Amino acid sequence: MGADILALPSSQLQRIALIRISQLTRGEIRGAPLEAMARHPDLSDCRKLYFDLSQNEHRVAGGQAPQWRIVYRLRDALPGPDARMLLQVVAVGARAASEVYQLAGTRLERQRIVRAPAPQKSPAPAAAAPRQRSLVEAQRLAAERLRRAQSRRR
Numbered sequence: 155m156g157a158d159i160l161a162l163p164s165s166q167l168q169r170i171a172l173i174r175i176s177q178l179t180r181g182e183i184r185g186a187p188l189e190a191m192a193r194h195p196d197l198s199d200c201r202k203l204y205f206d207l208s209q210n211e212h213r214v215a216g217g218q219a220p221q222w223r224i225v226y227r228l229r230d231a232l233p234g235p236d237a238r239m240l241l242q243v244v245a246v247g248a249r250a251a252s253e254v255y256q257l258a259g260t261r262l263e264r265q266r267i268v269r270a271p272a273p274q275k276s277p278a279p280a281a282a283a284p285r286q287r288s289l290v291e292a293q294r295l296a297a298e299r300l301r302r303a304q305s306r307r308r
Contacts, residue, residue, distance in 0.1 A: 158246035158257075166207060167222065171246055174205050174224055179241055185226065194252060195259020195266055200227040200244060223249050225258040 162168045177183045185203035190196055206220035229240040244261055247254035259266070 155243045155246060162222070162246070164207075167205075170205050170207070171222070171224065174203055175226075175243055178203065178224070178226065178243075185224065188225070188255075191255075193266060194255050195262070195264035197225065197255060197258055197262070197264065200225050200258065200262075202226075204249075219249065221249050223247065223254045225254055 159168050159171050162171060174183070178185070183203065185201035188197040188200045188202050190198050203224040203226070204220040205222050205224065208220070223246070224243060225245045226241055226243045229242050231237040231240055245254050245258040247257055258264075
């Protein structure tokens with residue numbers, strides 16, 4: 155994890171990442187849960203925290219999402235009198251090209267989730283599709299029904 159922070163492109167981003175991790179450790183902030191995503195490792199037991207040069211953790215200049223992520227998970231504490239949840243930072247890196255998620259998956263030895271494509275619905279047969287009738291045809295059918303009804307009465 156330390157190498158991830160040192161690999162960030164500026165000392166300012168490195169400092170922000172350390173501050174965010176410290177805030178996580180103290181319980182001041184909490185990241186969003188990661189959900190299973192196709193073509194990504196299964197990180198559903200992890201959480202993600204956004205950060206960037208801006209202090210706003212959800213949007214930066216121009217309304218764009220922050221470019222950097224901290225992927226972490228909470229682990230059960232070791233037994234003992236000070237039993238507390240352990241925070242494990244798995245990866246710190248770029249959001250672009252899912253770099254940080256791939257790195258986290260590799261470190262946790264997780265396989266990519268490959269979902270089968272959704273089954274294609276076959277088109278309904280042409281006979282089952284509702285057919286548009288012209289006004290003339292509708293009038294002809296109505297007249298035919300009327301004649302049948304009259305012939306049954308006789």
